Amino acid sequence: MDVSPANFEGADLTSARLQQADLRRANLTGANMKSADLRMADLRGANLTGVNLTSADLRLADLRDANFEAAVLVSADMRGACIGGINLRGAVMTSVDMRGARMEHSEPTDAQIAIPPSMTRTDAPDDLTWVVGDDL
Template sequence: MADSGRTAEPQRIVGEDFSDAVLVGQEWVDREFERCDFTDADLGLLRTRRCVFTECTFTRTDFAESRHRASAFRSCRFDRALLRDSTWEECSLLGSSFVQCRLRQWTVRETDLTLVGMGRADLRRADLRGIRFRESNLSEADLRGCDLREADLVGARLLGTKFDEADLRGARLDADGLAHASFAGARVDLGTALAFAEAKGLRVE
């Protein structure tokens, strides 16, 4: 297990075990972590800037009230992690997966979620304006009441996804997604409304 009390660390860390480490309130800048294990680690109030995490494991990791700016989490696994009140700005989560994570009050801004796995995620009423979800798995995710204006959902798997009461004005969705998700009471622009009608087999004349 990593020594949580240390103050000096190398800039690139490969294969280290941070299980159960208490790293509350630390600030990490320009660090790289590859294939590291953060199982049960306490990363509450952590600050990262321009950090890169590649194929790292975050099982039951506590990210509560942490802040991440211009950091990348590539092909990482978040399993039952706590992301309550955390903020992610200008980040990339390319290819990462989220399994049974607590995502309520999770703030993401100008962040790339391409190819993420977020099936059955609970993101109700989240502010997801402009977020890139291209080719992501959002099957059975709960996005009711979300602000998804200008979001990119092209190629996303949306089987059983709930967009009820969401704001999708300016969002980009393809016909397959429109056909398989729920949009009751959602706000859309005219182009999306026409595409939705066609996806449902209606003839617009």
């Protein structure tokens, strides 16, 4: 049985309805997911490098250990998402709502999240380990 993760590299998933989708370890590199509905989706360990998630709905999604490097998350809704261990290096995050985002169940327990220099501490949950600017 083939248990390899899904490959959506470069796919046009604009406005896709992916609520509660199992996208663990999926390759979404360079995909266009503008306005996608990913509420409660499981994206643990997914590769979202360079993905356009402008206005995407990621409420309550499990994003642990996902790679959002160079992703565009302008006006994304990440309220209540589980964000332990995610990589946001080089991500564009303007007007992102992260209220109630959670760090629990992060592996390893001392996981850091790289936050783009443009993001302020008031934009993100209090329990983040901040790595900004030259530390990236």
